[in-house]
Amino acid sequence: MADEGMRPIVVKRIKKVAAGHHGGAWKIAYADFVTAMMAFFLLMWLLGSTAKGDLNGIAEYFATPLKVAMAGGSGSGDSSSVIKGGGTDLTRRNGQVKKGDIDPSSKTYNLEAAKAQVAKAEADRLQSLKSKIESVIEVNPLLKKYKNQMLLDITSEGLRIQIVDEQNRPMFALARAEVQPYTREILNVIGMVLNEVPNKIGLSGHTDSTPYVSDAGYSNWELSADRANASRRELVRGGLSDDKVLRVVGLAAAAHLDRADPFNPVNRRISIIVMNKRTEEAVQRDNASIEVPAQQPQAAAEAALAAAGAPVKN
Missing domain, CATH: 3.30.1330.60 (OmpA-like domain)
Structure with missing residues (x-):
């Protein structure tokens, strides 16, 4: 009994170790997801507002982009194309300038100048x-x-x-x-x-x-x-x-x-x-003259009489 009274008291202290900080990687993933969704909805809007002919041109461009770029045409840096760019200066607004004949519909003119x-x-x-x-x-x-x-x-x-x-x-x-x-x-x-x-x-x-x-x-x-x-x-x-x-x-x-x-x-x-x-x-x-339709002379005459205040016969 005497030994039991002298037994030492042991106090156990549990030390909690926190997990390592993950560095906010989830924020980057979420931002990428939001960007992808925005790009997706923008693509859907563009596809919905683009004419069928332009859609075919875009599909052809992405199917054989190198062929279109080398052969030229309406899908290769043309100023009237949906896809801009090309030429020696990529900052140019009108895109690629062809060395051959230019389609007159693609030309732009400064009327005031x-x-x-x-x-x-x-x-x-x-x-x-x-x-x-x-x-x-x-x-x-x-x-x-x-x-x-x-x-x-x-x-x-x-x-x-x-x-x-x-x-x-x-x-x-x-x-x-x-x-x-x-x-x-x-x-x-x-x-x-x-x-x-x-x-x-x-x-x-x-x-x-x-x-x-x-x-x-x-x-x-x-x-x-x-x-x-x-x-x-x-x-x-x-x-x-x-x-x-x-x-x-x-x-x-x-x-x-x-x-x-x-x-x-x-x-x-x-x-x-x-x-x-x-x-x-x-x-x-x-001095420009006012043309009266030839097929309606009676109506023109009646309108002139009415304007002059003269009575019109029915």
Whole structure:
């Protein structure tokens, strides 16, 4: 019994050893799974929104990619293909550039740059024409004598040539559309020069603000229009092709050259506009006719009567 009382007490301590850290490998696996699912759904969306012809091209490309790449064609780096790339520079947006003939449907054009280039070429041509007319005036003794009555400048409509009156040297007979001899010679020379350019021509007649009304109602409007048309005839007589004239108008005293003095003789003038392409297109668009279908003349007539407020017979 005495031995039992002296028995030592043993205390057992259990030391728990934690498992080693796995390093978060499951996160990488999960990220790969999510990426794969996103790619899968993206592929399904692309396949669902792609035309059947494009699908066949993609299938052919993946079936024999090397053959398509070497032989060329619509599946090899073409700018219109679903699969981009190819060529010497992989960063190019349009992809591969073929050495042979390029399908016109695959070409791209910068419309704004083309328009700017055409406008610049036209402006250079009009400036050259202006310089040529000025040279003709200098070398021609007759025109040089009337140099002060011819004004040349470039406007938004094109090259403007103005032949103006002077106090003691009018272009036309008083209150008439009869061209004076020196004006006829000026217009004949200008007509010959203007026929060398492809641009269309517009003419406008102007008067000063001096009132002019005859018993028959003939006013500055009719007078300016008749003078413009008389100038057109002299240009044609000088060599200008008649089909180059696109517009002949009379503006009376509506657009003075000297706005400070509406009675200044320089306001009586003829303006010749060598039109640029934009002005020519605008005039032709304004003069475009409205076509009425030939199979419906009765309906067109009734519509015209209704618009005029006349009764329409049923």
